Amino acid sequence: MSDKSSADVSNDGQRFDRLPATTAEREVSGRASRQEILDWWEERFGIEPETFEGYSFWEKGKGKIWILRGDLDSPVHIEALGMTFLRTRQRHWKPTTNAVQRFGGLATKNVIGLDDEQARRFVRGEDQELEWAGDWGYLVVSHDIAGDREPLGVGLFLHGELQSLVPKGRQRNL
Secondary structure, eight states, X not given: OOSOXXXXXXXXXXXXXXXXXXXXXXXXXXXXXXXHHHHHHHHHHOOOGGGGTTEEEEEXXXXXXXXXXXXXXXXXXXXXXXXXXXXXXXXXXXXXXXXXXXXXXXXXXXXXXXXXXXXXHHHTTOOEEOOOOSOSEEEEEEEEETTEEEEEEEEEEETTEEEEOOOGXXXXXX
């Protein structure tokens, strides 16, 4: 048994707790482990776990995962740490726009490329009917810019419709 009090091993929306390396090291019920997150990004988007070497993962509150280049002692009592990365503790994990824009260019699976008009609609926050032969669920939405595929953000594809999940404050009329 550990010397930690129950307050030390519960979710607290006022502090960041480093994720355990594996599920065997989990002390907070339902908390994702580093290995589960690496496995999810590889399985869902084909992004190799080595991509995240040198980064640490943190939970603040219930299921709000943040990523930080480097590491700190845990827990940390501050407002923000690195960038928001992933939402867990729901039926389907959801990557954040920040995470997809930062790491989505490395994705080899579940990436949908949009033409110019489709990309404009997506960044305006509009949903659109599209043909897609891949998996349903959260996708990396990309567009070719100057000959390179660039991730625009997160889309949710269900029943022949691509829903734009671009946050309202980041939507643009191009």
